[in-house]
Amino acid sequence: MSRPNFAEFVAFEDSRCIARGSMAAVALQVKAAMDARPLARFMVFNASTSDIMDFDHRGTPEEVLARLPALASTPAPECDPAEGQMGLGEDKPLVHAGPGRPKLGVVAREVTLLPRHWAWLSSQPGGASVAIRKLVEQARRESLDTDLRRMSQEAAYKFMSAMAGSLEGFEEAARALFAADPVRFDAMISTWPQDIQMHLQQLAQPALASAEKQLKLESSRV
Numbered sequence: 001m002s003r004p005n006f007a008e009f010v011a012f013e014d015s016r017c018i019a020r021g022s023m024a025a026v027a028l029q030v031k032a033a034m035d036a037r038p039l040a041r042f043m044v045f046n047a048s049t050s051d052i053m054d055f056d057h058r059g060t061p062e063e064v065l066a067r068l069p070a071l072a073s074t075p076a077p078e079c080d081p082a083e084g085q086m087g088l089g090e091d092k093p094l095v096h097a098g099p100g101r102p103k104l105g106v107v108a109r110e111v112t113l114l115p116r117h118w119a120w121l122s123s124q125p126g127g128a129s130v131a132i133r134k135l136v137e138q139a140r141r142e143s144l145d146t147d148l149r150r151m152s153q154e155a156a157y158k159f160m161s162a163m164a165g166s167l168e169g170f171e172e173a174a175r176a177l178f179a180a181d182p183v184r185f186d187a188m189i190s191t192w193p194q195d196i197q198m199h200l201q202q203l204a205q206p207a208l209a210s211a212e213k214q215l216k217l218e219s220s221r222v
Contacts, residue, residue, distance in 0.1 A: 008022070009044055009045065009053060010044070010199060011026045011042065011045075012043050012195065013033055013041070013042055014041050015196055016193070024068065027068060028061055031057040043163065045162075050158035051158070052162060111132070151206075152204060153204070153207045156177055156203040157174060159203055164196055169189065169191065169192075173188035176188055180207055186201075189201075
């Protein structure tokens with residue numbers, strides 16, 4: 001069994017990255033920095049999604065840790081070695097009261113289809129449930145690159161908006177991000193503070209790499 005992959009967080013003081021790691025570790029480092037430099041601007045992000053995290057830094061370190069949200073100890077989505085990507089790994093069992101086989105991760109929920117759909121599903125080997133699961137898995141695999149590209153773009157744009165919205169080239173960089181133009185994107189952020197650049201490039205890399213992969217695939221078909 002693989003070890004839990006706990007969510008990672010990253011903290012910035014103005015434009016400088018001052019901490020990266022678990023919520024608890026980052027919160028304590030940010031508290032120390034806040035106590036030393038209360039007029040500085042601090043922001044803490046989920047390192048994968050760029051969601052902004054807020055916490056109360058008053059009191060002792062123990063009191064700060066006791067007030068942290070439950071997300072601090074929630075495992076992040078694991079990386080599926082077969083797919084090589086984070087966030088779209090193997091399914092985990094769902095806790096569900098009602099029909100199904102919850103211990104195996106099988107959950108019964110209502111599906112509404114036309115009679116011809118039910119007729120086709122019932123004729124498939126293994127019956128309707130097996131056929132539906134196969135169709136869903138096929139759709140997941142086919143949309144993997146698209147989903148990763150979208151999540152990467154969303155996370156990068158959220159971080160850009162929070163940390164670089166007033167910097168020169170922001171609008172052009174955003175256009176390049178959503179156009180998946182890595183050359184233009186790197187050029188537009190080249191004058192930004194180094195720590196912002198580095199984290200932003202990490203966030204945007206899946207989207208930009210996916211676009212390059214697609215372009216190479218299309219050119220090979222010509």
